[in-house]
Ligand code: GTP
């Protein structure tokens with residue numbers, strides 16, 4: 001797929017430390033340690049541009065990667081978010097994370113795709129359900145597969161990660177539980193929600209992720 005050049009732009013700690021919104025962008029969010037940074041590397045084909053770690057809490061800022069800077073018609077940002085909620089963060093830190101995420105989703109005008117990463121071994125956990133509930137109130141209502149608000153299309157896509165740990169498959173119970181949670185949080189109502197499965201290790205699902213990245217320039 002088309003990555004000619006990619007560079008790290010900045011690690012933002014607030015809305016006003018983010019780069020100017022010249023290019024469309026896609027963001028990767030989810031609980032700590034689910035494999036966000038690893039998936040960013042897999043998607044752009046760089047082994048270790050985004051720093052990964054066995055210890056949750058590695059990514060601390062909204063890390064912006066600019067792909068294809070030299071070709072403005074094909075350039076876009078990938079944004080690797082800090083993990084939402086893990087054992088060591090205080091309630092205050094978790095609320096701060098949610099506050100900034102809410103602002104990001106509402107205010108970032110060129111945000112086009114939100115990838116919600118969930119470990120395929122556990123399926124959605126409590127924090128995932130919280131995030132879905134908050135998004136159910138924020139995401140524009142579905143119009144086909146893209147969600148439009150004014151003329152903004154924002155795709156919400158669930159990504160089940162680390163499928164290599166179960167020989168490349170996901171237990172049906174995880175899909176069932178996911179559907180249940182999407183429904184109970186109100187996200188599924190009047191929306192079609194794509195669910196992708198990936199492995200940063202085997203590169204499974206890379207093309208499926210790219211299908212959504214290609215939409216970045218279509219709106
Ligand atoms: P935070 O930045 O702490 O929120 O974590 P993250 O979501 O960015 O996770 P990261 O990419 O750092 O990966 C966490 C751990 O999971 C690392 O030890 C990775 O090597 C491992 N990991 C990530 N993706 C995969 C995968 O697809 N398969 C396997 N087997 N391990 C993975």
Ligand code: MG
Nearest residue numbers: 036037058059
């Ligand atoms: Mg990370």
